[in-house]
Amino acid sequence: MPKLAFFGFCAVAAAVTVGALAQGNPPAPAYRPSLGDLMTMTVQPRHLKLGLAGQEKNWAYAAYELHELEESFEHVAHDWPKWRQVEIAETIKATMEAPLEAVEQAIKAKDAAGFTQTYARLTETCNACHQSANVGMIVIQVPKSSPFSNQDFRAQKQ
Numbered sequence: 001m002p003k004l005a006f007f008g009f010c011a012v013a014a015a016v017t018v019g020a021l022a023q024g025n026p027p028a029p030a031y032r033p034s035l036g037d038l039m040t041m042t043v044q045p046r047h048l049k050l051g052l053a054g055q056e057k058n059w060a061y062a063a064y065e066l067h068e069l070e071e072s073f074e075h076v077a078h079d080w081p082k083w084r085q086v087e088i089a090e091t092i093k094a095t096m097e098a099p100l101e102a103v104e105q106a107i108k109a110k111d112a113a114g115f116t117q118t119y120a121r122l123t124e125t126c127n128a129c130h131q132s133a134n135v136g137m138i139v140i141q142v143p144k145s146s147p148f149s150n151q152d153f154r155a156q157k158q
């Protein structure tokens with residue numbers, strides 16, 4: 001092997017080795033949010049924002065946020081079909097679908113009183129599952145004010 005080519009080879013080999021060493025840490029295991037994490041990160045804020053949107057009669061945003069809440073539940077059901085002895089996916093399907101649909105109808109009809117009523121029922125359904133899952137100390141209520149001071153929930157003129 002000509003000298004120059006040999007040094008070139010060594011340089012490449014060294015670079016590859018250093019590169020491999022630099023990546024020496026084993027990859028961190030993927031973060032798998034607990035059911036409580038998903039509830040706190042996705043279901044709770046979306047339930048809250050949906051409530052505020054309805055209170056503001058902001059139907060366009062309420063429709064959007066209802067869809068986000070539905071997706072959050074799909075995610076929960078997918079990742080946590082069962083939690084301890086509780087059939088989470090089945091319970092969501094059996095109990096949440098009708099109240100979510102009722103809220104959707106109220107939003108479509110731009111029916112403020114209907115929203116208040118169906119949203120209250122939706123909220124009771126959150127608590128019904130918490131009670132049946134033995135976490136009845138987690139009590140969800142209709143939001144009284146917004147903790148998201150950087151978001152305007154009022155309907156925008158479009």
Ligand code: HEC
Pocket residue numbers: 034035036037039040043044047083086087088089091092096122123125126127129130133135138140
């Ligand atoms: C199918 C059952 C079920 C439904 C429906 C459900 N939850 Fe939960 N939720 C649970 C369980 C079980 C836990 C406890 C999970 C854990 O500790 O990891 C929980 C935990 C939570 C927590 C975390 C409590 C905390 O303070 O850290 C919040 C918040 C929450 N739920 C909000 C809601 C809201 C809002 C709804 C309705 C829009 C809802 N949940 C509907 C089963 C349910």
